[in-house]
Amino acid sequence: MIQTLFGTVPQEPGLLERLKVGVQKTRAGLVARLEEALAGKKEIDADLLEELEHTLIAADVGVATTSGILEQIRQRAERRSLGDAQQLRELIRQGLLEVLRAAERPLPRVAEPPAVVLVVGVNGSGKTTTIGKLAHRHKSEGRSVLLAAADTFRAAAIEQLEIWGQRTASPVIRHKPGADPSAVLFDALQAAKARRMDYVIVDTAGRLHTKSNLMAELEKMRRTAARVVPGAPHEVLLVMDATTGQNGLEQARRFTEAAGVTGLVLTKLDGTAKGGIVIAIARELNLPIRYVGVGEQPEDLLPFDPEQFLRSLFE
């Protein structure tokens, strides 16, 4: 049986609304400053571009990425003798969209369930909460989910995942605190195969990407997964806090090296943070953004759609 990993997303009512609410603060800031930047200006001059640069930098897009995008726009503006704010805004939107589009990749196909999703990230990025929401999403689409409590390090991490297991009526495979995460993973995958589960979502301990021994642990988990389920892990999601600054790029780079990240989840987008670093990540590492987290409720995890996301930013 061929199964698409994350299936098609049902167009539930209110999805766009929720996304909009989630990015509203982002939009308010960006648009306000864009308008401010363009007020009373008919031509694109150095001042204007500098202000636009500030807008992108304030969103954590980063100096290099911002310069790259603005340079592109500068060239296009020359060719088209761009006149007003609207056109300029559209150009920026297109520039950003191209970056995000280029990084898109199809969802992995799973030859034989269970689909194994490894969730990784630095401490406090929101992995366990994201897993709870992800389990909720799959369950509401009628798929069965098993959770693996492979964060055996942080105090009460297992309990936290178990509560999410109860909330979403998903079984949780756990060991004692301090156990080998790969052993937990092994048992979880065996259990999932025996119970014919559709998904196994694996919680891992938060780790800074600079700790090579902990990063090596992720490599080991990958190997373990592949031994039990051919082709696993099918998806490796890097969970990143939207407040993350320029270090996010290095995070993504190192986690991709060690754990083979296949996509990002951008969390805490319901605050005032812009999460612009994902644009830099998409540009540099070609990593797609799979989901965005916009709140603490189980349903506050939305599929990331670059066009929709940018439209919400610029409308």
Add this chain to the structure above:
Amino acid sequence: MFDNLTEKLQRVFKNLRGEGKLTAENMEAALREIRVALLEADVHFRVVKQFLEAVRQKAMGEEVLTALSPSQQVVKIVHEELVRLLGSQHSRLRFSNDPPSVMLLVGLQGSGKTTTAGKLARYLSQTGHRPLVVSVDVYRPAARQQLSVIARQIGVPIWEGEPGASDPVELARQARREATQTGRDVVLVDTAGRLHIDEELMAELERLKQALSPVEILFVADAMTGQDAVKSAEEFHRRLGITGVILTKMDGDARGGAALSIRQVTGQPLKFIGVGEKFDALEPFHPERAASRILGMGDVLSFIEKVEQAVDRKRAEEIERKLLEDEFTLEDFRDQLKQLKKMGPLESILKLMPGIGPFKGLKDVAIDDKQITRVVAIIDSMTPKERANHTIINGSRRRRIARGSGTTVQEVNQVLKQYAQMRKMMKSLTSGSLARRLGTFRLPGL
């Protein structure tokens, strides 16, 4: 990933005519580089702007120092100005005259409040205080349990309250009562993570403040935070009047420019930094070091201090003498490795070094602490005679050593080879006491 600012500035001055002099013209180019460095370090762009203005004025008024090159001189000004803004010295915790002193830990989700609560409680116990901790996070699943586990691990009492408690203010009040009755002098209150724009939860913090009159309200912030640090810090400060900042996850490679942003918008001192997952990984904030780090200059001061802490000076001098006189034995080699381990995880040590000169490339070297343990085990399995004179270690001795240390003959050979290389290298080092001392810590195989 980041170029060292000094290197960049050197390039700037080299590319400009009139090299060797600080002029209005090359100063502009230098300021542009500084701007990029600060933005890459996540300093808020408005803060950067103000900062550059201050630097420009200072630099223009500065007398040209003949001892320094222009790039060094600019870096010096930038560094001094950064240090000045970050606070000129380490800022201590305040305590109430009427104990217990209540301290609130506040911040966004995932900034590291609960772990910091554990570290701070441990720090307080070790500095002669008697802390009691309480978690008033009634929202996040298993949050209160997390603090209970931590309290047990560090041996600090916790007020657990009712499992189903839902009122943070009441929980904190109970904890304070408990502290008074049991003679605890500090109550550390771990609050739920919240967004600064969450009206309801921000109001809850105001109620906590009102009910407890905390002597410290510590804003816990992630060192990896980007431009948004300004907004959250500003809002927490506006609502609560924070009294200090703790910057967490400084053991990563984030440059931590958020420190400057937060300091600028709140005016409150940075008190501690979190540098690891263990509960002793809490250090006082040093403006000097933070400034170097923001500028990507490495943290040479911290490194030197760590080395000095771990090294018995007399022993170091003896090693130096031995090296010079070619008496450096396997036993000394083992001592060196043990001292190296005492300095803490090797990665955190290596990170402190600037990515220049002899240290270039060292940062990316993956080092396993276990490898040192293995080398020490191999040397431990030798007889005193063998340790004193490695030339007698023949094939059968090697096999015995491998068996004794649970390793292979190849590994034993490797260690002997490294030891021989190290002796050779040591002998070739001639001048500079720091270089010599660092040299003795050089890890085998690097």
